[in-house]
Structure formats: C-alpha cells, structure tokens
Amino acid sequence: MEHLTLADEIVVLMLDDETGAIRPLCAGFANVAIAGGILMELALLARIDTDLKSLYVIDPKPVGDEMLDSALQEIAAEPRHDGSKSWIRHFAFHKGDLTSHVLERLVRAGILRAEDRRLLWMFSRRAYPQNTGREEREAKGRLLAVVFDDAIPSPRDTLLLSLADSSGVLDAILSADELRKASKRIEQVVAFEEIGRSVKAVEAEIRLQIEIASIARPM
Amino acid sequence: MDINQEVTDGMAVYRVTGRIDGLTSPDLEQALSSSINGGTSRVILDMRAVTYISSAGLRCILSTAKRAKAGQGGLAVFGLQSAVNEVFEASGFNTVLPVVSDENEARLRLGA
Numbered sequence: 212m213e214h215l216t217l218a219d220e221i222v223v224l225m226l227d228d229e230t231g232a233i234r235p236l237c238a239g240f241a242n243v244a245i246a247g248g249i250l251m252e253l254a255l256l257a258r259i260d261t262d263l264k265s266l267y268v269i270d271p272k273p274v275g276d277e278m279l280d281s282a283l284q285e286i287a288a289e290p291r292h293d294g295s296k297s298w299i300r301h302f303a304f305h306k307g308d309l310t311s312h313v314l315e316r317l318v319r320a321g322i323l324r325a326e327d328r329r330l331l332w333m334f335s336r337r338a339y340p341q342n343t344g345r346e347e348r349e350a351k352g353r354l355l356a357v358v359f360d361d362a363i364p365s366p367r368d369t370l371l372l373s374l375a376d377s378s379g380v381l382d383a384i385l386s387a388d389e390l391r392k393a394s395k396r397i398e399q400v401v402a403f404e405e406i407g408r409s410v411k412a413v414e415a416e417i418r419l420q421i422e423i424a425s426i427a428r429p430m
Numbered sequence: 431m432d433i434n435q436e437v438t439d440g441m442a443v444y445r446v447t448g449r450i451d452g453l454t455s456p457d458l459e460q461a462l463s464s465s466i467n468g469g470t471s472r473v474i475l476d477m478r479a480v481t482y483i484s485s486a487g488l489r490c491i492l493s494t495a496k497r498a499k500a501g502q503g504g505l506a507v508f509g510l511q512s513a514v515n516e517v518f519e520a521s522g523f524n525t526v527l528p529v530v531s532d533e534n535e536a537r538l539r540l541g542a
Contacts (some may be wrong), residue, residue, distance in 0.1 A: 254485060260452035261485045263520060269452040269486075363496040363526055366489045402522040403492060405485045 215322070216279065217255075217367070218248030220350045221374040222313045223322065223341070224384075231326065231338030233310060236379040239421065240414050244378035245309040246302035247410035249282045250295060251370040254406060258283050261405045265292035278316065295409040303413070314339050322346055351384060357400060358385070358393045364400060372400050373407025377414040433461050439542060441472045443533070447479040450487030458487075462494040462505075471503025472540045474533065478509030483517050495527045504528070506536035 215223070221244045225237040233241050250266070253259045256279070260269050271287040273280040282302060303309065317323040323339040330336055341347060350371065357364040357372050358381075364372070375381050376397055381390065390397075401407050431454035432447040442465035450458060465473055473494065495505040506528040510518060518529055528539035 254452075254489075257452055257456070257486070262482075263517060363492060363499060365496065366493060369492075399522055399525055402520070403488070405488075405521070408520070 215346060215350075216248065216252040216276065217370055217374060218245045218252065218278065218309075218313055219317060219320075219322075220346070220371060221245065221248050221378060221380065222310065222317065223347050224350055224354075224375060224380045225378055226323075226339060226341065226347070228341070228344070228347075231328070231340040232336070234379070234383050236383055239417060240378045241310045242303040242308075243299060243410060243413050243417065244374045245313055246299045246306075247377070247406055247413075248370075248374055249279060249302060250298060251374070251404070251406050252279055253283055253286075255367060255370070259286060261295050263405065264294055266295045266298055267292045278312070295406045296412055299406075299409055299413050354381070354384070358396060361396070364403075366404070369400055369403050370407055372397065373404055373410055376401050377407075377410045431457065433458060435461060435465070437465070437470060439537070440470065441474055441537060441540060441542065442470045443474045443476060445476040445479070449482040449484075450480055450490065451482065451484040452486035455484075455486045455490035459490040459494065462490075463497065466494070466497050466501050466503070469501075471498045471501030473498050473503065473505045474536045474540065475505065475507045476509055476533065477507055477514060478511070480514055481511060483514050488517065488521055488523065492523070492526075504540050506530060506539050508532055508536045 225233045225241055227234045250259065254261065256274050258268065258270050258274060259266055268287045271283065273283065286298065314323065318325045318339065321342060323341055326338045326340060327335055328338045353368050354372060354375055357368045381397065401411060431449055434445045436443050444461060446458065462473060498505045508530045510529065518524060523529060528536065530536050530539060
C-alpha cells in the first residue's frame, strides 16, 4: 500500500487507541463511512464522477487496489446510473463486514497489528493497536487544520472531514466546546462534495432507524 | 468543452463552453493553472455557456480558487445557467468564492 486511501484513513481515525477497537461512538456508522471513502477515492482517482442525481464511471481502468477495483468493477457493470446514496447503501449494507476487511488490510500494510485479547478471562476479541500512530496523527492534523483554518481545503481533506463528521470521529477528537464553535465551518466544508453530502444523508437515515427502534422497543 | 482565454487589466478571463465534468475538468484545471503559475492569480470564469457541471468540475474550480488565493489573488465566477447554479447552491460554493451575475461585478470583487 503506497498511501492510505480515505477508507483506510477513516478506519485509523475511528480506532480507539486504548482498546484497539472501533470507538463505540463510530461503530454503527463505520461501514457507511468506509463505503463513502471508497467512492470518494475513486472520484479523486478520476474513475467515477457524480452529479446531483447520478454516479457514473468515467474510466474503468483498474487503479491497482483490490478494494477499490472491486467496487469500480461493480459500478461499471451496472447499466443504471443510480446516485451516490444508493451506492453507499449498497456497499455499506450488502458487501459483508467492510470494517474487518479494512482493518485486516491495514494489518497487512504494517500500520496496525492484530492482537487477540481476553476480556474478563473468558471472552476473546481481536484488537488492532497502531504500530506507530503516525498515520492517525497525520490525518488528525489535517482534519484540525481544515476545521480551524478558514482557508479553502484540498478536495482530499474536504472529503476526509465529511467522513469524520458523519462517522462520529469529530465528536471523539474535539471537545463539545470546540465542536460548537466549529459547527458552521464543518457544515460549510461538508457541503462542498456531493459524496460527502450523501454519506451524511445515509448516516442520518441510520440514526433515524435507531431512534425509531428505541421508541418501538417494548418496555 | 471549449476554453477561450484573455488577459485584461491583470486579470485572466476564461470563457468556457459546454460541459465541465470528469473528462473535461483536467483540461480546464491545466488552463486555469497556467495563469496562476504565470503570475496572474486573479482569475474570472465566464460560465454563461456552461451547460453542465459535475463534482469533478466543482473540485477543479475549488482547487483553482485555493491556488489563486494562495497567490494573493482569487477566483470569481459569473453567468451560471440555472442547472449549474443549482449545483453551486447545493455545494455552498458561494460562501467561499464570488459567484456573481456579470463580468464587471466579477472584476470588482477581485479588486479591479
């Protein structure tokens, strides 16, 4: 892996340093963020493009990354030009455990290591601590620069902020006061990119479903 | 997509015709960059004849605006058709760069 894709970066940011697991705050939205990250990376690599209604392939040539190429191949094979929301739902909910897939590829790339840890001496779970933490620090630094600087951000940083906002990463790395002060700026930057807006919309659908399920739960 | 460029009063004006999408935006970005790299960092985009813009097109405009600002200039856009204007409004681009109705206003916004 020459450089981290947006899907890789958002997973690194979603990891809790102490537990080596996806932060509980982010867990319900991880697959949506990864699905969005895959589409965003393909857009930055000039393989797909979007508008307000559709997502379409502009160049089906493989990019040399198995995760991205698998998604690109699937999109290219679909004759209908559905919008980005539809593709985010498809990859997030119908392609298995995307989060584990990305965690394992980060282990293969030497960014994380896999450890089997015991919980209460009985339950075993796999943890993914970071080897150096350099990738997380670098991504966090870019996020903070976008949030607290008024300059126009790069497309990659704009998209990373969209993912961080939708997945709960910003809630984890910023204080409530910082979030409140930066809310307008975050809203402004997230709006720049169509796929970022779609990720946010799908995340809002999940939150609504969770809310409905909690209301409908018998007492 | 066709691009015509002229430089007057220290501002580069690009008159674009057709679609700005993932296939055409690299050409537009290259053209816009040539002005900024050449020292003309106040750039105006005449979009009266642009019929469609995709996310890749918007990305190209935002990247150019970023570079123009870094060069102590700026990018202003004018003459959006309604379909293109709808895309600009959805992305909130008017909060970071001047999106105006005509060339005179664009020049004024860039400090003519």
